[in-house]
Amino acid sequence: xxxxxxxxxxxxxxxxxLVFSVFILLRGHNDPGGGFIGGLxxxxxxxxxxxxEGRRQAMVALRVRPLSIAGTGxxxxxxxxxxxxxxxxxxxxxxxxxxxxxxxxxxxxxPIGSILLFDLGVFLVVIGGVCGIFFNLEKAVGEDTD
Amino acid sequence: xxxxxSPIAIPLLTATLCLLLRDSRAAMRVVSLLGTFALAYAGxxxxxxxxxxxPISAQMGGWDGPFGITLxxxxxxxxxxxxxxxVGLFVVIFGYSDLTFGEExxxxxxxxxxxxxxxxxxxxxGDLFNLYVWFEVMLIAxxxxxxxxxxxxxxxxxxxxxxxxxxxTTAMLAGIGLIYGASxxxxxxxxxxxxxxxxxxxxxxxxxxxxxxxFATKSAxxxxxxxxxxxxHTPSHTTSTLFAALLTKVGVYTLxxxxxxxxxxxxxxxxxxxxxSGVLTLAVGVFGAIHEVQARRVLAFLVMVSIGIMxxxxxxxxxxxxxxxxxxxxxxxxxxxxxFMAVGCVAYLSGTERLDEMGGLWRSHPVVGGLFVLVMxxxxxxxxxxxxxxxxxxxxxxxxxxxxxxxxxxALGSLGTLYAxxxxxxxxxxxxPKAPLPGLMLDFNRAxxxxxxxxxxxxxxxxxxxxxxxxxxxxxxxxxxKLYVERVLGARE
Numbered sequence: 001x002x003x004x005x006x007x008x009x010x011x012x013x014x015x016x017x018l019v020f021s022v023f024i025l026l027r028g029h030n031d032p033g034g035g036f037i038g039g040l041x042x043x044x045x046x047x048x049x050x051x052x053e054g055r056r057q058a059m060v061a062l063r064v065r066p067l068s069i070a071g072t073g074x075x076x077x078x079x080x081x082x083x084x085x086x087x088x089x090x091x092x093x094x095x096x097x098x099x100x101x102x103x104x105x106x107x108x109x110x111p112i113g114s115i116l117l118f119d120l121g122v123f124l125v126v127i128g129g130v131c132g133i134f135f136n137l138e139k140a141v142g143e144d145t146d
Numbered sequence: 147x148x149x150x151x152s153p154i155a156i157p158l159l160t161a162t163l164c165l166l167l168r169d170s171r172a173a174m175r176v177v178s179l180l181g182t183f184a185l186a187y188a189g190x191x192x193x194x195x196x197x198x199x200x201p202i203s204a205q206m207g208g209w210d211g212p213f214g215i216t217l218x219x220x221x222x223x224x225x226x227x228x229x230x231x232x233v234g235l236f237v238v239i240f241g242y243s244d245l246t247f248g249e250e251x252x253x254x255x256x257x258x259x260x261x262x263x264x265x266x267x268x269x270x271x272g273d274l275f276n277l278y279v280w281f282e283v284m285l286i287a288x289x290x291x292x293x294x295x296x297x298x299x300x301x302x303x304x305x306x307x308x309x310x311x312x313x314x315t316t317a318m319l320a321g322i323g324l325i326y327g328a329s330x331x332x333x334x335x336x337x338x339x340x341x342x343x344x345x346x347x348x349x350x351x352x353x354x355x356x357x358x359x360x361f362a363t364k365s366a367x368x369x370x371x372x373x374x375x376x377x378x379h380t381p382s383h384t385t386s387t388l389f390a391a392l393l394t395k396v397g398v399y400t401l402x403x404x405x406x407x408x409x410x411x412x413x414x415x416x417x418x419x420x421x422x423s424g425v426l427t428l429a430v431g432v433f434g435a436i437h438e439v440q441a442r443r444v445l446a447f448l449v450m451v452s453i454g455i456m457x458x459x460x461x462x463x464x465x466x467x468x469x470x471x472x473x474x475x476x477x478x479x480x481x482x483x484x485x486f487m488a489v490g491c492v493a494y495l496s497g498t499e500r501l502d503e504m505g506g507l508w509r510s511h512p513v514v515g516g517l518f519v520l521v522m523x524x525x526x527x528x529x530x531x532x533x534x535x536x537x538x539x540x541x542x543x544x545x546x547x548x549x550x551x552x553x554x555x556x557a558l559g560s561l562g563t564l565y566a567x568x569x570x571x572x573x574x575x576x577x578x579p580k581a582p583l584p585g586l587m588l589d590f591n592r593a594x595x596x597x598x599x600x601x602x603x604x605x606x607x608x609x610x611x612x613x614x615x616x617x618x619x620x621x622x623x624x625x626x627x628k629l630y631v632e633r634v635l636g637a638r639e
Contacts, residue, residue, distance in 0.1 A: 071165035078159055081151075090208035091151045 003052070010052040014061075017045035025123050029111065035119035039126025046131050055138050058131075066132035073124025080118035092118070149195055150204045150217040152188040153227045153266040156181055157234075161259035171250055175242060178255040182238045185262060186231030189224075196224040197616075201623070201633040203272060211634050212336030216272030220630050222620040223269040225476060226399060230269070233391045233483045234262050236595035240487055241384035243591035244494075249294045249382055257290035258388060265392045269399060272634055273333040274322045274408075277400060278315065281364070285311050288393065291385045292377060303380035310373040314363035321356030324349055325408075335634035337408045338627060345410040354409040358416065361404070365397025365453050368426035374450065375434065379442035379499070383490030386442055390449050391483035398456050398475055402468070405460075406624045412463045420461035425555050428454030432562030436569070441489050441499045444570055448485070448525060451563050452478045458552050459540050465625050467547070470540030472624075473617035477532040477606055481524040484599035488514075488521045491592050492574045497584040501570065505579035514588065515575045517600040522571055524603040526564035532606035535614060 021042035028034025050058030062069070084093030093114075100109040160181025167173040196202060196219050206215035219227070238258070245254055264284035271277040285308065292304035326332055328349040329340040344350055363370040374394070378386050405411040431450030438444045452474070459471030495511060496504045508515045520531065527533035537560060544552040588596075606613055623630060 067165060067168070071162050074158070074162040075166070078155065078162065081155065084207065085147065085151065088208065089147065090205065091147065091155075092207040094207065 007052040010048050014045040014049055017041055017048070021045070021123075025119060028119060029116070035122030036126055039123040040130065042123070042127050043130035043134070046127070047134055050135065050138060055135055059135065062131060066128045066135060068128070070125045070128025070132060073121040073126075073128060075121070076124065077118050077121030080114045080121060083114040083117070147204045149188070149192050150202065150219055150270060153185060153192065153231070153270065154217075154263050156185045156188055157259040157263035157266065160185075161256045161263065164255045164259060165253070168251070168253065168256070171247070174250065174255050178238055178259060179235075181259060182231065182234045182262070185266075186228070186235045189228035189231035189266075192219055193224045193228040196221055201630050203634045211272070211636075212331055212333035215276055216333055216335075216634055217270045218272040218335075218630065218634055219270055220620070220623055221616060222399070222402075222472060222624065225616050225620070226269050226395070226479070227266050229476060229479045230262065230265050230392060233479060234258075234388075236483065236487070236599055237384055237388050237391075239591055240387065240490070240595045241382075243589050244384045244490060245382055246295070248296065252294040252296065254291065254294045254382075254385070257287045257294065258385075261287035261291065261388065261392070265396055268396045272335065274325065274337070274404070275332050277404075278318055278322060281315055281318065281396075284393065284396065285315060288389060291388070292381050295381055297380070300380045303377035307373045307377040310363060310370070314360040314370070317356045317363075318360035321353040321360065324353035324356065328353065333634065334404070334407045335627075335631040338631055339635075341408060345413055350409070351413075351415070354405075354413075354416065357404060357409075358401070358419065361397050361401040362423065363397075365394045365401065365457075366427075366450055367423045367453060367457055368430055369423075371427065371430065371450055371453075375438075375443055375446040378446040378449070379440055383442075383486065383493065386445075387483050387486040387490065390445065390486050391479050394449060394453055395475060395479050398453065398471075402460065402471070402475075402624065406468075407627050407630070411460060417461055417463060420457055424454050424457030424461050425551075426454075427451075427457055428555055428559045430454075432559055432566065435566035436562065439501045441493060441501060441504075441570060441574075442486070444501070444566060445486055445489055448563060448566060449482060451559055452482065455537075455540070455556055455559060458555060459543075462544055462547060462549055462552060464543065464547060465621055466543035467540060468624060469617045469621040470536050470543050472620050473539055473613055474536035476613050476617065477524075477536060480599060480602050480606065481521070481531075481533055484521045484596070484603050485525050487592075487596045487599060488518050489570075491588055491596050492518065494592065495583070495586055495588065496574060496579070497581075497586075501573040503580050504574045505577035506575075506583055508575040510583060510585075511588070515571075517597060518571060518575070520600045520604055522567040524607070525567050527560050528564070530607045531603050532610065532613070533603075534607055535610045536617075539614070539617075 021038045024033040024041060025035055025038035046058050046062055049061050081092045083095055085091045087095050095114040098110040098112050099107055102108050160178055163177045164174045167177060201218060201220040203216055203218040205211055261284060264280050264287055267280035268277060271280055289304055289308050293300055329337060331337050331340045341350060366374040378389060427450055431447045431454055434447030435444050456471050456474050459467045491514060493499045495507055498504055524531035524533040527537045541553050541556055
């Protein structure tokens with residue numbers, strides 16, 4: 001599709017969507033959001049690029065092949081599970097290495113740990129999975145009409 | 147903890163590695179072989195542990211039951227996980243020769259490992275909702291496995307398969323919702339306490355009906371069996387073997403688990419449903435197997451015969467009949483895998499799957515013929531093979547409860563099965579072939595797993611004591627799940 005409007009808007013929207021997806025991913029820690037919905041939003045960005053500039057351009061923007069992204073994400077989620085098993089003896093148990101307990105009993109530091117790793121894994125699985133399916137469908141349709 | 151997680155985590159990890167290494171066929175093969183070997187090993191360790199220490203349970207993320215994600219293994223699930231690992235190992239080796247390059251490149255190994263994870267997850271799940279999740283995992287993986295070949299007949303089979311199974315899982319979800327609304331719990335052990343004495347309530351009965359519908363579809367009982375003969379003959383022999391050995395058995399397992407722990411298997415309504423459905427499944431299976439001319443369609447109907455017999459065992463519902471059912475469940479996993487693999491070998495050697503075009507293999511491949519006879523006896527339930535004992539136990543149980551109709555049904559079913567496999571055998575080995583045989587020899591990757599499974603079929607028949615003991619104590623703990631509940635929820639109540 002060659003539409004000047006679409007490709008101009010995409011150039012503005014795609015980076016915004018990607019930033020927003022990371023925001024949603026991190027927001028999911030305590031509020032509605034998280035890896036799944038964040039991944040879907042990120043996938044929308046790449047699908048938008050492929051609609052405006054073509055599938056090849058979207059693949060270039062993604063840099064890595066979609067299924068490899070999904071595989072990496074799955075690996076991260078499994079590693080997050082084993083992290084809990086090894087450190088605390090329960091599979092998928094949340095581990096917070098950067099949280100510090102102050103003298104007055106309050107918590108400080110950064111809430112970054114195995115949960116974020118798991119969510120990041122989900123994020124990547126969704127991006128990879130959705131983009132992989134979409135690009136393959138796009139390819140099949142393209143072969144039919146060409 | 148590790149024991150319970152590894153049967154799920156190992157295949158998932160293997161699938162991930164296969165996905166990342168998908169450019170190299172050799173690397174995928176090595177990884178999936180090592181992963182499945184590790185799964186079989188983990189299954190054996192789990193079995194040994196449960197056999198000595200009784201049921202074990204673990205809570206994911208350290209959130210205690212009944213609200214956390216619970217994994218439980220009692221003797222029945224541990225044994226089934228062990229057998230799953232074993233069958234998986236043989237199937238992976240068989241696939242080395244049987245799969246085409248395209249199927250491997252399109253991710254057969256990834257999907258196969260995800261399927262193994264789903265099956266083990268369903269065997270180990272301790273609450274209804276996770277059971278549903280593992281069913282979905284299995285469904286997605288089996289859809290992938292059905293279509294990796296990319297032929298239109300495979301897509302056709304896959305659409306029927308997924309269509310009916312999707313309806314079943316939706317019904318299951320609705321049933322789970324009803325149960326949660328009626329009782330406020332999802333954990334199986336917790337539900338056992340919550341629903342104690344409430345089996346007659348409309349909401350509970352409705353939920354039971356929905357779950358029965360879902361599990362009956364999964365295990366291909368009459369009248370919900372259409373997906374099975376429609377799909378099982380379309381993919382590669384490797385995929386057919388994996389499906390036939392594992393998928394319907396998961397349905398039977400969950401039916402047994404949920405309808406002893408949560409619902410009442412001996413409720414007259416459920417009993418009569420299982421009675422009718424069992425007899426009709428058996429009849430459709432036998433007639434279909436006698437009628438079909440395509441080898442794997444015959445086998446698909448033979449799978450239905452075994453499901454029918456197990457349904458009848460559940461319909462009788464007392465401890466002795468359940469013992470027979472469990473024994474049948476465990477041995478049929480091995481026997482079905484052996485049968486599908488043997489037919490895979492025969493189809494490879496004769497270059498066709500149609501019974502009227504096969505023939506003449508006895509002259510060129512007498513050893514394969516001998517192994518086929520062993521497997522065939524196992525399916526029909528004739529000594530010295532493993533198929534014999536569960537039928538003895540079942541018929542004994544039916545006779546002692548005066549269920550003469552069930553005795554006759556099982557006997558006629560066995561006779562029909564024998565006829566169907568004899569027909570298969572004489573077509574493939576004795577009949578004069580229409581066209582000259584391709585003159586192939588079996589390679590190691592096909593011959594070794596088939597031989598191993600055939601030996602196992604006879605070995606489990608000769609030393610039947612092992613499985614009979616497992617079935618004995620597993621059926622006792624199904625009927626009296628006190629220890630199971632205690633190990634999941636702790637002894638606090």
